[in-house]
Amino acid sequence: MGYRVRVYRIDRFLLFFDHDRAWIYYNGKPFRGCNVIITRPSVLDNVDLNVFIIKQFELMGMPVVNNYISIVRAKNKLRTAQILRHHNIPIPATAVLRRLEDFDMAIKKVKGIPLIMKKVSGSLGKGVMIVESKRAANSTLDAFWNDEGSNLLLFQEYVKESKGEDTRVIVVGNKMLGGIVRKAKKGEFRSNLHLGGTGRKAEVTPEMTELSIKAAHALGLEIAGVDLLNTSRGPVVMEVNSNPGFEGFEQCTGINVAKEIVRYALSLAKK
DSSP states (O other): OOOOOOEEEOEEEEEEEEESEEEEEEETEOOOOOEEEEOOOOOOOOOHHHHHHHHHHTTOOOOSSOOOHHHHHHHOOHOOOOOOHHHHHHOOOOEEEGGGGHHHHHHHHOOOOOOOEEOOSTTTTTTTTEEEEEEHHHHHHHHHHHHTTOOEEEEEOGGGTTTEEEEEEEEEEEEEEEEEEEEETTOOOOOOOOGTOEEEEOOOOOHHHHHHHHHHHTTTTTTTEEEEEEETTTTEEEEEEEEOOHHHOOOOOOOOOOHHHHHHHHHHHOO
């Protein structure tokens, strides 16, 4: 589209402050900025610390898509659930577990077993497990807490009627680009394509479109992948991703997602 593109790695930045200004260096040289920066951080742990440079770009007046706070919100499944619920956006029943004494109540609140157990951070299906018995829940709980280093987990309703399928919708700005139905492979409950799931073009209803755009905007995201589950009470938002992969999405839909993202980013820069 007539612009020069550069890829920058977060770990190569040096940030320096003194009494009257801030400096950013990249690979040891002054970073002079860009027309617009499209952020694609894949970090999962200590997100707010690992993407600090994005906040500095904003403070120094550089157009950034997505911005720091929206990324931090979307990378934290607990924070995402809080915000979506606050904005009356339907989500699966979710319990936040901090202590074993609340174990039985948490199971009851998410409509019993089977249930989905999630770490607060994670993507690409990592940190997500299905629990099919109370005994398995106890064992999984111990393993998750020890691995996470924190006694904070999410129990989430298992939506049986979705039959291992979800719909990934990509939103850019105020526009819903399209959607794909992802189906988990046999023996797997996670529908992620990189885990062997299959995809096909989805018919995205006006209700799903409105829900996806509303969810992205609630988190402050300008680029988002919104994962929806079809339930007996209508579609619900399962997750919202701040840096959705779209290779499989493009293959299923024929939509050039990258071009749409660049076009939107350039419109912001021109403003």
